[in-house]
Amino acid sequence: MPMKIPTLKLAKRIPEILREQPDHRFKARELAQLIRERHPDACEAKLHNSPSLSTERDLLQQIVAEIGSQRPAMQRACEEIRVTDGRPRQYYWATKSDAEEAGQENLEDVGEESATASGTRPKLSEADLYPLLGEFAYRELGVDAMRIDERKGTNSGAAGTNRWLYPDVVGFEDVTVDWDRDLKLCVSQTGDARARLWSFEVKLRLNRANVRECFFQCVSNSSWANSAYLVAVEIGDGTLKELRTLSQLHGIGVIQLDPENPTESQILIPTNVRSSVDWASCNRLLRANGDFRNFIKKVRQFYQTGDRPETWDLLPDD
Template identity: 30%
Template sequence: MTIKDSILKALENFSKPVSYQEITKYILDNKLYAFEGQTPHATVSALLGDFIRKNDTRVARVKQNGAYFYYLTKNDLLAVEEANVLLQDENGSKKGTKACFSERDLHVLFVSYLKSRGIYAKTILHEESKNSKDDTQKWAHPDIIGVKFAKFKSATSSKLLKTLERKDSCEIISYEIKKEINSDYELKKYYFQAVSNSTWANLGYLVAFEINDNLKEEMERLNKSFGIGVIKLHANPFESQILFQSSYKNLDYQTIDKLCHINEKYRQFIEQIEKILSADDKYVNSSLLELEKECDMYYEKDEDILNYCTSKNIPIE
């Protein structure tokens, strides 16, 4: 029996849509397939995604609160009815309306994407800021800040830029991350949160794991009017897409000063950027290493990303 056959066999034994974890457990418990690797859950999740991408008519899925549940299309009517009550308890109130992963679980994926683009990035926690319980401070700073340094093939060009236009030696970027943007209301709420949180930065982005395609036109309008870019994050972060580019603006030093005052980790990150920009050439590499220590962890290998997504219940396409 192939692994795809074992998945189909497992689905035969469920009368409702089920998660990839339930399918994997059934395969393992009934010894339908002997997995060679150490990540059977990730393998099953990837192959279920393969069924969907290739429009295999045997398998379909429904989505509930950010997670996918799979079923055989020949059980379509039963499955749809089950999906409608999947998260309902006996009184009709929803169970587990919290999604199966948290917004902050996405940070390591997004930082991995940024690192692949040469951007150093760090999470800034709102609860660590002064006056964090004050509602007026909720939109003070973004979820993640990043910096990208200009690189030239010629060392002479780098020195010239650093001497004449030091401020152009890097771009400082603000990122606001959301799990999903499903409605026009959510789009405007999150977009203007990103606007508020990025006033200080050269570039600002709203990032989301799930985005309703019907909102693209409104996103484009907001992007043209306010300049905040939009990024679609994928479970494989290296497949993430910039849907709309951010408009460049000069740094707002007064707001940077305010943020340095209210959040120590933000201040440390800005301080490291300043050290790199002012360092002699022979100290630049050591200063970059210091900055990297300030940054979030990230993944470079697909296997590590699959393991992480599986452990956090992040849907894998």
């Protein structure tokens, strides 16, 4: 009889954790870490049986994303589960005695969000988001980020063509960072990939009017990369459902960026990781854009020396 593979069953595990500490509010990442600690067998099975997951960080991000996607169903099944409206969302267990108070707190959160929407938050430009994304990528994903300026690309067509060729931000991830030295040397001889290349398309907001254009812009300018994400600060009502449908077809992930606390940004939809880089596309891009050429030079440096390049323009200062 084949051995049964353990599963996480988040719809059961999350209520268990929240019920144990009814006065504590958990971020999705904190819940994911507890799940990892309490159910190591199921987590190991998920890690080894999912082609898109290769590291512990990938696993935690996937669990965080699944907690977010299953949240509505969990709340329908268990009315005691409450989630704050502000970002980052916090999950907690509301007893009947404090349900009224919890409802009032949620109303206050909504009021705060309304104030933000009406202009309390400083007005941001898309360019302001690049270093914030760089901080999130570095601290939470282990990715070194670099800006690609499409204006430096050869103008080979109509105005605006370059935005379909070059992403706003590219990233480099050393997947061997936690490996034993002997394993690194072994893999360096086999020719297998030791780095993962990322592509990010950044927008201030996604809504029903622009979501498809923005999404397919990301599809177009990220076809060369292992991992690709569409990044936005604001995602309008009903837009996430459309993004999930498009992502299932094209494998693009979605990140909601928190400009006030970048490390609390959330991967709402994980990307489908491609096993290889499209080097022919990279060749075309680097010939036409100096920023992209510099990016590939850094990747080459890593493969030549085994050392992670240190100079990246979107790294945090500390």
